Amino acid sequence: MPSTDLPFYERVYRRLLSEKTRETAERTIVLIAIFSFAVHLLLLAAVHLGWIPDGGFAKLTGDPIVAVYTPFSFILIYEVYLLVYYLPKSITRYIGKQYEIITLIVIRKIFGDISHLEFTADWFNVEGDIQFTYDIIASVLLFFLIYLFYYLNSKRAEIRYAEGPSGKKIGNFVKVKKILAGILVPLFFILAAYNLGSWAQSIFSVGLSSAEASDVNNIFFEDFFTVLILADVFLLLFSFLHTDKFHQTIRNSGFVISTVLIKMSFGEEGLTGTILTVVAVIIGVLMLFIHNRFEKLEQEVAKKSDEN
Numbered sequence: 054m055p056s057t058d059l060p061f062y063e064r065v066y067r068r069l070l071s072e073k074t075r076e077t078a079e080r081t082i083v084l085i086a087i088f089s090f091a092v093h094l095l096l097l098a099a100v101h102l103g104w105i106p107d108g109g110f111a112k113l114t115g116d117p118i119v120a121v122y123t124p125f126s127f128i129l130i131y132e133v134y135l136l137v138y139y140l141p142k143s144i145t146r147y148i149g150k151q152y153e154i155i156t157l158i159v160i161r162k163i164f165g166d167i168s169h170l171e172f173t174a175d176w177f178n179v180e181g182d183i184q185f186t187y188d189i190i191a192s193v194l195l196f197f198l199i200y201l202f203y204y205l206n207s208k209r210a211e212i213r214y215a216e217g218p219s220g221k222k223i224g225n226f227v228k229v230k231k232i233l234a235g236i237l238v239p240l241f242f243i244l245a246a247y248n249l250g251s252w253a254q255s256i257f258s259v260g261l262s263s264a265e266a267s268d269v270n271n272i273f274f275e276d277f278f279t280v281l282i283l284a285d286v287f288l289l290l291f292s293f294l295h296t297d298k299f300h301q302t303i304r305n306s307g308f309v310i311s312t313v314l315i316k317m318s319f320g321e322e323g324l325t326g327t328i329l330t331v332v333a334v335i336i337g338v339l340m341l342f343i344h345n346r347f348e349k350l351e352q353e354v355a356k357k358s359d360e361n
Contacts, residue, residue, distance in 0.1 A: 062228070065235040070138050082131040086124035093120040125161040130245065132157060133277065137237045141230040144288070145206045145341065148308050151281065152202060152334050155315050156195040158274060159330065163188050180323075187327045198334045205341045226295045233284060241277065248273040278316040285309045300347035307340030 059067070068074070097120055136150035163185065171179050249272070289305045296302070314333035318326045 062232045066231045069238045070234055075138055078134055082127055086127040090124040093123040121164040129157050133241055137234050140234045149202055152199050155330055159188050159192045187324055191327045191331055194331050195334055198338050202338050229291050244276055245273050275319040282312050285312050300344050304340045304344040307336055311337040
């Protein structure tokens, strides 16, 4: 079918979320990440050589390791794009991308704080060192939990019994996901530009104090997960129109709860925020595990019914 004959939402979807667009976005983000890394290193060198004053940017120019923070930020932007890219294709892959993003945020935070560690005998009495320890443990746990999530998703594909060709309801649900994805892509880029602009304005007006620097980790992503919550709730409500299966409804509800907890973690500091993040992913993993058991049970019941 010629592209001009396609519905408007389909043309937008193909323009913004096609495989070709994804590959172009990947190459572009990688080049920007490399360039930003080089610029950060040059800025760091200029500050240390005394060519320019740090201007309150000590947290971002204190150590060469901190420069890794910058390209990680652009990699996260690409992960946001991938999240929307997978939304029409697979809800579980879409949720998995949320977990990947929050894990990368934790790892990026580690790179941002690693140069400020105080290697003393009172390690567990220094707030920064304790938070670094929490984040290291959390990143390993999150990585393992994401592995479990994708492993369970692959097992789900194995145990899912054939239900025949997709019906009209499934087609309508995919249509809704494509429309939603087409809306989210420009919305997220507008949101990112707005947050970056607001942050840059605050820097040039008042400087980057140590208190403000801690908020760098939350730029864009606190609002990002707020939008995701709204999108997830919308998908949950619309899913009622194409399925009446209890276990799918509970699974999708659990995914919404998981996203809400991730959003809440941005408003908490220290161990509380870290625990909320890990618990959010644990809920998603458990929901998918129980959902798989339900589908396996349905498969067994269907086989017995056919035998009888």
